[in-house]
Amino acid sequence: MDPLIQTIGFGLVTSAIISLGAVGFTLQFSVSHVFNFAYGAVMTASAYFAYMVNVTFGLNIWLAVAAGALFGAVLTMGLQGGIFQPFLARRADTFTLLIASIGAALVLVSAISAIAGFGAHSFNVNFQVALHVWKFLWTPRELVIMGLAVVSMLALHATLRYTRVGKAMRAVADDADLAGNSGVDARTITLVAWGISGLLCGLAGVILALDVVSFSSNVGQSLLLVTIAAAVVGGIGEPYGAILGALVVGLSSELFGYWVSPGLKDVAAFVLLIVMLVTRPYGLRSGERLRTEAQSL
Amino acid sequence: MRRIIVGGLVLLSGALGLTACGGSGSTGEAGKNQKLTLGIFTDFSGPNGEFAIIGVAGCVAAQNSINANGGILGHKVSCQRFDAGMDPADAVPAASRMLSSASNLVLVQGLKEEVAAATVPIISAQKILIISTTGDKHFDKNTNPYFYRMVPADAILSSAQAYWAYKSGFKNVAMLYETGSQANAVVEPVQQGLEKLGVHITKILRIAPSQSSYRTEVQALLASHPEAILTETEPQTATTFFSELLELNNGKMLPLQGDSATANSSYQEPLVKAIGAKNVEKYVTGTTVAAAAPGPALSEFQHVLLASGSEIPHPELYKDEPYTEAFYDTDVVAALAMVAAKSTTPEKYQPFIEKVSGVPGGSRVEVHTFAEGVKELEAGKEIVFVGTAGPIRWDKYHNREGTFQALRWNATKHEDEAVATITPEELKAALG
Numbered sequence: 232m233d234p235l236i237q238t239i240g241f242g243l244v245t246s247a248i249i250s251l252g253a254v255g256f257t258l259q260f261s262v263s264h265v266f267n268f269a270y271g272a273v274m275t276a277s278a279y280f281a282y283m284v285n286v287t288f289g290l291n292i293w294l295a296v297a298a299g300a301l302f303g304a305v306l307t308m309g310l311q312g313g314i315f316q317p318f319l320a321r322r323a324d325t326f327t328l329l330i331a332s333i334g335a336a337l338v339l340v341s342a343i344s345a346i347a348g349f350g351a352h353s354f355n356v357n358f359q360v361a362l363h364v365w366k367f368l369w370t371p372r373e374l375v376i377m378g379l380a381v382v383s384m385l386a387l388h389a390t391l392r393y394t395r396v397g398k399a400m401r402a403v404a405d406d407a408d409l410a411g412n413s414g415v416d417a418r419t420i421t422l423v424a425w426g427i428s429g430l431l432c433g434l435a436g437v438i439l440a441l442d443v444v445s446f447s448s449n450v451g452q453s454l455l456l457v458t459i460a461a462a463v464v465g466g467i468g469e470p471y472g473a474i475l476g477a478l479v480v481g482l483s484s485e486l487f488g489y490w491v492s493p494g495l496k497d498v499a500a501f502v503l504l505i506v507m508l509v510t511r512p513y514g515l516r517s518g519e520r521l522r523t524e525a526q527s528l
Numbered sequence: 529m530r531r532i533i534v535g536g537l538v539l540l541s542g543a544l545g546l547t548a549c550g551g552s553g554s555t556g557e558a559g560k561n562q563k564l565t566l567g568i569f570t571d572f573s574g575p576n577g578e579f580a581i582i583g584v585a586g587c588v589a590a591q592n593s594i595n596a597n598g599g600i601l602g603h604k605v606s607c608q609r610f611d612a613g614m615d616p617a618d619a620v621p622a623a624s625r626m627l628s629s630a631s632n633l634v635l636v637q638g639l640k641e642e643v644a645a646a647t648v649p650i651i652s653a654q655k656i657l658i659i660s661t662t663g664d665k666h667f668d669k670n671t672n673p674y675f676y677r678m679v680p681a682d683a684i685l686s687s688a689q690a691y692w693a694y695k696s697g698f699k700n701v702a703m704l705y706e707t708g709s710q711a712n713a714v715v716e717p718v719q720q721g722l723e724k725l726g727v728h729i730t731k732i733l734r735i736a737p738s739q740s741s742y743r744t745e746v747q748a749l750l751a752s753h754p755e756a757i758l759t760e761t762e763p764q765t766a767t768t769f770f771s772e773l774l775e776l777n778n779g780k781m782l783p784l785q786g787d788s789a790t791a792n793s794s795y796q797e798p799l800v801k802a803i804g805a806k807n808v809e810k811y812v813t814g815t816t817v818a819a820a821a822p823g824p825a826l827s828e829f830q831h832v833l834l835a836s837g838s839e840i841p842h843p844e845l846y847k848d849e850p851y852t853e854a855f856y857d858t859d860v861v862a863a864l865a866m867v868a869a870k871s872t873t874p875e876k877y878q879p880f881i882e883k884v885s886g887v888p889g890g891s892r893v894e895v896h897t898f899a900e901g902v903k904e905l906e907a908g909k910e911i912v913f914v915g916t917a918g919p920i921r922w923d924k925y926h927n928r929e930g931t932f933q934a935l936r937w938n939a940t941k942h943e944d945e946a947v948a949t950i951t952p953e954e955l956k957a958a959l960g
Contacts, residue, residue, distance in 0.1 A: 234747055241743035248740060349578060350794065351763050353801035361775045368743075370775050443740055445767030445798040453738050485744050493745040494707040494734040 233366055238489040239482060240367030246481025247380035248439050252454060253461035253473040254387060255431030259307075261404040261468035262424040264325065265315050268332040270458070272339035273310070273429060274436025274451030277303035279347055281437040285354050292356050296379075296437045303433015304426045310335060311425040316418070336452075344448045351445040376438050383431060384474055390427070391470065400424050404468065457484070460500040464507045466514020476514065479503065558632040558872045564605045565630045566591065566859055569623065569647070570638035574614035579794075583638055583661065584609060585846040586855025589833040590898075594859070596832075597899040600866045603632075605859075612643045619643035623650045634872050635659065635862045637855060641682075641710060648675055657874040657881070659858040661851060665713045670925045673878060678854045678920075679817055680930035683717040685787060687959050688932040688950050689815045690721025693758055693785055694958070695948065701785075702754035703732045704769070706761055714760055714787070722758075724959055730754045735769070737762050742769045746776050756783040763795045767802035774803050781807040788850075790814030791935040791944050805939035813947060817850045818931040820916035824896035829856050829916045848943075850917065857915035861885050864901040864913055885920040888912045921952075 256270050281299030284290050290298075314335055318328055359370040369377075391397035399420045402410035411417045439454055440446040457480060465476025480500045487499035507514065558564055568587055572580045587607035595604050610626040612619040619642075627633070627650070636651050636658045644662040651658055652674035660667070660675065663682030667675065693701050703718060705711040715732070722729055730752035735745055746769065749757070761769065774781055781803060789795055791814030800808050820826040830847045833856075837843055846852040865880035866872050884901065888894045892912040895901040904911045913920065921929045929952045935944035 234751065237747055238744045241741060241747075244743070245741050351767065351798040353767070353798060358771075358779070358804060359775060360779045368776060439740055443738075443764065443768045444771040444802045445764050447764055449738065454740060485741075488744050489748070492734070493742075493748070494736050496736060496739060 235489065236366040237368050238485050240364075240369060242482035242485035243367075243478075244369065244373045244377060244442070244481075245485060246478045247377045248435055248442060249454070249457055249461050249481050250380050250474050250477035251383060251431050251438065252435035252458035253465065253477045254384065254470050255428040255435065256458055257462040257465065257468055257473040258387075258400075258424055258428040258431070258470055260462070261470070262400060262407075262421045263311075263315065263319060264468075265319075265328045265332065266325065267310075267315075268329065268455070269310060269335035269339060270332075270432055271451035271453075271455030272336040272343075273303055273306050273432050274439065274454065275343055275448055276306055276339055276451075277433035277436040278440035278446055278450055279343055279352070279448075280433075281440070282352050282354060286352075289355075292354055292441070293375075295354070296434070296441070299437035300430050300434040303431075303436060304429035307429025307432060308422055308426045311422055316422075319421075340448055340452065347448065349447060351447050352440075353445045354441055356441065372441070376442065379434065379438065383434065387427070387431075387470060396420065396423055457497065457500050460504040464503055464514060469514060472514045558603055558634075560602070562603060562632055564600060564603045564872055565633045566605055566607045566862075567610055567626060567630055567633050567636040568607060568638050568855075569610045569612050569626060569636050569651075570640055571614050571642070572609055572611040580609075580638075581840070582846060582849055582851045583855045585833060585836070585840045585843060585849070586852040586857075587637065587859055588836050588839050589829055589843075589852070590856045590859030590863070592836055592839075593828060593832045594863050594898050597902060600863050601870065601872060603872060605634075605863070612639070612647065615642055616646035619647050620650065623647040627651065627654055627656075632872070634866065634874060634877075635859070637661070637678075637858050648672065655875045657862065657878055659862060661854055667927065668925065670927065672926075674874065676881060676922065676926040676928075678858050678928050679851075680932075681927055682713055684927075684930070684955070685815065685817070685932065686714040686717035687721040688955060689714075689758060689785060689787055690718045690725060690727070691950055691955055691958055692813070692815045692932075692934045692948065693722065693756060694725040694727050695950070696756070696783070696785070698727060698756045698783070700728045700730050700754055701756045701758055702730045702749050702752055704749065704757050704759040704761065705732075705734055706737045706765060707734050708737070711760055718758060721959055735761075735765065737765045739765070739768065741772065743772050743776065745769070746773045749773070750777055754782065756785060758785050760787045760789065763789075763798045766795065767798045770799065771802040774807070781811045784812045785934075786812070786814040788814060788816035791816045791937070793937075793942065796937040796939075797942075800937075800939050808937050809939055813934045813936050814944075815932055815934050815950070817854075818917055818933045818949060819848055819850050819946070820853050821918055823914070823916075825857075825914055826853075826916045828897040829853060853916040857913075857917070857920060860898050860901075860915070861913055861920060863898055864895075864905070864911065867902055867905050868911070882922055884911055885913050885915075885922070887919050887921055888914060 259267055277299040280302040281295040284298045285292050285295035359372055361368040361370050399415045402415055403417050403420045407417045436451050440450050461476035461480040462473050464479055465472030483499045484496045488496040570580045571577055591605050591607045612622050639660040639662050641662050641664045644664050645666040652672050658675050660677050661679050668681045705715050733749055833843045864884040866877045868884050869877035869880040871877050892910045893904045895911045895913055901911050932950040933946045934948040936947045938945050
């Protein structure tokens with residue numbers, strides 16, 4: 232057994248979870264330019280909702296995962312409509328939106344702690360032994376997690392590429408005013424984009440809680456910074472870049488832990504973040520983006 | 529005009545001075561029939577706030593025992609909670625607020641690791657006695673006369689953890705600790721203890737807490753082939769790490785030997801969900817300060833605690849809790865010292881702390897309750913209070929020397945069971 236190959240395998244599981252979060256985060260940013268710090272709190276809330284479905288109501292874990300993801304979508308749309316849209320309508324600056332998102336995050340996390348307590352929670356799932364898949368070691372649950380991430384990414388790709396809503400989202404992301412003048416209902420499209428992003432956020436939150444086995448009210452916040460790092464590395468506002476960013480951040484964190492020190496795993500993500508901001512501020516896919524812009528000119 | 533301004537400033541500073549003196553009127557003798565305050569200064573509002581009740585329960589039990597027997601020199605006592613917050617930035621102003629607001633503050637207890645070093649100097653500068661439950665290494669060589677520690681130092685507990693691995697017969701162990709200053713304080717004594725005892729350390733792994741995965745670290749640990757793992761980790765970190773260890777080790781668990789946190793239900797119950805009750809019962813032990821021994825002190829403690837239901841919800845939860853017992857013993861020792869000194873002034877009763885506690889023997893009469901102690905003191909006798917966990921022995925640094933136990937979780941009964949006892953003599957003989 233080659234420990235390096237196994238580390239890469241573990242990194243792929245981590246990347247799968249980060250990619251769901253990072254793509255959702257970047258999608259929100261692309262259509263509304265909100266750097267949403269309440270994103271981690273929505274992950275947490277979704278995990279607790281799934282916990283309620285699975286443990287309190289005794290339903291199957293995968294039903295709970297789906298319910299948690301849907302809850303993430305509803306909550307995110309609620310936040311968009313109730314908190315961010317009024318600011319966006321007044322064309323509030325980025326800083327105001329950032330502060331509003333931090334406030335929303337604090338309120339959400341405090342509410343979760345007040346309702347569910349500070350203690351640890353675990354889903355009702357059976358123990359699984361890791362299986363050898365080629366030279367990798369993965370449990371069946373981890374295989375499902377990676378599968379879910381791949382399916383979600385393909386579905387998002389299909390939505391953005393082949394549906395009218397997806398094309399409208401891309402138009403709003405490029406220029407909301409121009410899209411509006413061309414007959415696109417930018418407000419509704421923004422809400423739909425936030426809904427899709429919330430779905431991914433909720434899914435990431437529940438899967439993260441499932442993966443860490445025991446979770447508390449800081450579970451989403453613990454992944455938030457890594458998620459943001461992946462989104463920035465991939466180019467903020469670039470859904471495909473976020474997938475690449477998640478892969479780079481997830482793998483480099485595990486490899487950094489393997490080669491340097493396990494206590495400094497997160498450091499790798501932030502070193503990458505800083506290097507990327509200094510050298511390629513538009514992210515890994517900036518070359519492609521610049522080429523596209525040049526062609527359109 | 530200038531005279532008016534100067535006069536105003538003089539009056540203002542005088543008023544401020546009076547306010548400061550009046551608020552902290554704790555260093556003088558309490559007035560007749562005035563209540564004495566037993567301050568509990570700990571984190572009530574943070575993530576660990578729910579654990580603060582463990583100490584409050586002990587204080588309330590002591591308060592009710594003391595008040596039911598006439599109080600201290602005629603003064604009733606009252607336990608008051610002061611929220612120290614989670615870190616020194618919160619705790620320092622909180623300590624000042626406590627000193628300025630509490631009347632007749634005769635004792636401060638609690639002061640956890642995170643805040644003790646920053647706040648002890650502030651409190652003891654007012655000549656108020658502190659009996660803490662911190663294991664912080666800052667106090668291992670304490671010379672502050674107003675500071676005592678009712679629990680053994682973390683370093684001693686860590687040595688006991690190393691000794692328990694040796695006593696269990698393990699020759700090769702791995703060490704798994706979180707990063708952070710609190711874990712730093714225990715890694716070194718565990719490592720030194722293991723090396724002294726000739727136990728080989730296969731790997732020392734320091735991990736960041738609350739990560740989404742530890743699979744790479746688990747692989748590295750398993751590759752070092754340890755017979756057991758010595759650990760101190762948060763419950764969330766532990767559940768992620770050990771469930772992944774089970775997954776990657778073909779469903780086989782390794783013995784885990786933890787610290788006092790490991791022997792706590794808040795750690796054990798999530799772990800049961802993560803690795804199964806059978807694995808927890810078979811493989812997981814935690815080394816902690818020995819629980820109370822059956823005797824008159826424990827009987828009185830449990831009797832008054834269980835009768836405190838109107839003040840402490842579900843008091844039965846704390847009847848076997850070592851930290852609740854430590855708070856109770858703290859208050860009784862301080863109360864008896866005040867009676868022996870015939871004074872509620874900390875400066876005057878502080879020298880009597882060691883006179884009413886320690887190892888029984890000689891001409892001193894052994895007492896087990898506040899009532900017994902008062903009776904003997906009023907009869908002109910010298911006393912030694914033997915607390916819920918036995919004699920209260922202090923070293924020259926005012927640290928309590930302790931007996932330790934290795935505890936195993938019984939998932940069916942939802943309680944710990946002692947599997948071994950480690951005495952201070954045994955520990956000294958093995959580790960010097």
